[in-house]
Amino acid sequence: MVKKKCNLYTLVHMEFYNQDIISAKQFDREKVEKFIKLAKKIEANKEKYSTLLKGKVMAALFFEPSTRTRLSFESAFSYLGGKVIGFSSAGSSSVKKGETLADTIRTVANYADIIVIRHSKEGAAKLAQQFSDVPIINAGNGSQEHPTQGLLDCLAIHDLKGTLDGLNVGLIGDLKYGRTVHSLAHLLSNFNSNLYFISPDLLQMQYRVKDSLRLKNNNFKETTQFKETLPLLDVIYMTRIQKERFGDLEEYDKVKNAFILTPKEMKLVKDDAIILHPLPRVNEISPEIDSDPRAKYFEQTYHGLMMRKALLASILLKEIE
Amino acid sequence: MVKKKCNLYTLVHMEFYNQDIISAKQFDREKVEKFIKLAKKIEANKEKYSTLLKGKVMAALFFEPSTRTRLSFESAFSYLGGKVIGFSSAGSSSVKKGETLADTIRTVANYADIIVIRHSKEGAAKLAQQFSDVPIINAGNGSQEHPTQGLLDCLAIHDLKGTLDGLNVGLIGDLKYGRTVHSLAHLLSNFNSNLYFISPDLLQMQYRVKDSLRLKNNNFKETTQFKETLPLLDVIYMTRIQKERFGDLEEYDKVKNAFILTPKEMKLVKDDAIILHPLPRVNEISPEIDSDPRAKYFEQTYHGLMMRKALLASILLKEIE
């Protein structure tokens, strides 16, 4: 009676039908390019694909607050003809009565065709994968990964710069706790672009990400020099210093105002560079920049809708004509 | 890629396709009548219109609690064939991480065909309008306006009394902080009815509403005499003294029990008068009155569903046959 999914261990060698998306490391160059192509194809034929997921149900289990990720997943699924159940905070679920994540997942897997999960614990996505009979999409697990954000960022860069090769890409701000930059770094390591990790000392890129890039012989530079590096960059990927990731608020106060983009810094930026940000921002990009033609972070949210349509369709359908 | 909307400044001169609804002042006599007619037409042909908004997505962004407004908008959109995303409290959104309303709106405008917003700040609806690429409906901005409630109130009066002219209409209770009475007063000023603003001194109708009516040469009477005025009225529009609007709770305690409708007061009410209330009520209409045939406030909630269908359809479709 219960739906069965394919063997997880064959995941990276297969197409994505009936598969989970847990980490950006599942995506090689070919797969990233395939999803970019599919996202653009669906966008160009919205009407045609508006009933693609008719009769399907997606469960969105958001244990942490979200605007963009949850709403764009729900919007994507709705525009493709499917329906959505779920919760936007754990407080209204049985978690409040002491239920474990494993039990919640085993249950919800019986009510939906796919589960999208965000959770504050790093191990949550893998645990969900282990206990679910339907595909799992990791929509953010603690400070570790946010693979669908990384994929939409790749789509945004490709759409706006025409390529993912030969670019100087700066990942800026909180590279330690920022899960989106971890996923994006993994994905970009498939391409011939130069990565600059620009952060205060306290928030350097995590070792496990750097080790993974080194294993792939991927070049990256680490620096604390924000202004000095800006003029080199084709893609400026800003991130928020996330208060909620700090145990020690004094540590937060020390670094929160470093690495801010104001009109002054924009003078150092190339004319054809693009500014991205996973959002929400607090003060790391000043609002005066929003009208600068290089500011693309709101357009980037639309790439989120496009990419999530492609991912959901690929997982739930054997073929998309 | 991003959907564009028409110039806002031409709003009041145009039909409502692709337009925002921010204030009741956008509606002249002809427009109010047109929407009443459309609401009744859709109601009479439910089956026919059940796929009118197929393929469309509405975002309901409720930063303040709501039962009637949110659920009737969601129900209206669903019955017309569309799908709904959104949140019912800001706590589960990125607002919790410090995101501004402008950024939230710019994002969500990329995920939906229309945005319905309720917010505690008066400026919220206009701000949303400014930053959205899709139409905005103001579902309550602080204590200023609630235009779709005013429109459904007009529908209720028209449906139950057969006209919006020649009536004595009493707006009663909290006319200072009550946003629904502000919108209703603006809408009724298009018709030849007599308005009675009946409230304690502390909660008199706001000057900006009264000034606006005076500019249109519209007659209204202000009084603190509740019982004395009751026998004159054809429409008795009660409102709740809203605790959450008071900074000073002592002030609240002083006025909360004035202007209560009990069976005793009902003896003073005309036989063919109707009692309306935007709800929720607390104690300003005693439950014994619910079975009085003049009590129409629950039927009025159904007019909410009818009017919101008409509004949503008019904004999202060029033509409705």
Next chain:
Amino acid sequence: MVKKKCNLYTLVHMEFYNQDIISAKQFDREKVEKFIKLAKKIEANKEKYSTLLKGKVMAALFFEPSTRTRLSFESAFSYLGGKVIGFSSAGSSSVKKGETLADTIRTVANYADIIVIRHSKEGAAKLAQQFSDVPIINAGNGSQEHPTQGLLDCLAIHDLKGTLDGLNVGLIGDLKYGRTVHSLAHLLSNFNSNLYFISPDLLQMQYRVKDSLRLKNNNFKETTQFKETLPLLDVIYMTRIQKERFGDLEEYDKVKNAFILTPKEMKLVKDDAIILHPLPRVNEISPEIDSDPRAKYFEQTYHGLMMRKALLASILLKEIE
């Protein structure tokens, strides 16, 4: 304008079209069997029934937290082609402004074709029934009843054991505050199975349930001897000692660790017995048992989806072919 429902007093003699589900006592043997049959029929023809409730709207009003019940109702309604509105906690509704349940229900009845309600008060479901113009489904009222859970439990037992007769069924744990066991006991009293009520003294089965069974000449045994009774049972229905039902936490601490199923106790259990649990569990079934072939509590959640489809369809449609 308002939808009318049939006379409530004829409820138990009629089919369920346009009826409420408030108590398990509404279901005699024939009705339980009919719903089991219908649930299996819909399951066997998912595609055929995927548009059964097209154009319908369900309101899910959950005043208490829920995972399984809310999500399976929403999933069931969605898979049958309908749409869902509602809330998952009272905090985002007008209840926060002091609205009564009666007023909330009268309102929401105007926005939906059916209302599913969970509330902490025992009287809530009956009150909702009294004030609604559309059918009400009780999804848990305080510690009294949870009839749709009882029905899905019957489906699970029938599906897994092939019958509801001639079984030794043990209801174990919190039989005083556990609403699911009250409903299940009423339903099973229609069949020729032996009921064992196994609990600590403080949490004995409620008198009103026992009195009701006695009136039907139904046999049951009460005992505090958990291990001694286990070897007799064909169905082992475990329940959580619900902390939230206790006024006195000292009382809770005394009983919370009695009646726990671990691998040690499993050695006493028949080879062909089945372990059920309404979930969520805390520690009353140890996770090591999850992989035991007799553990059926996750499969049971799928029976919830099946049964709720059958109930929703029966209430909303005159005929199901």
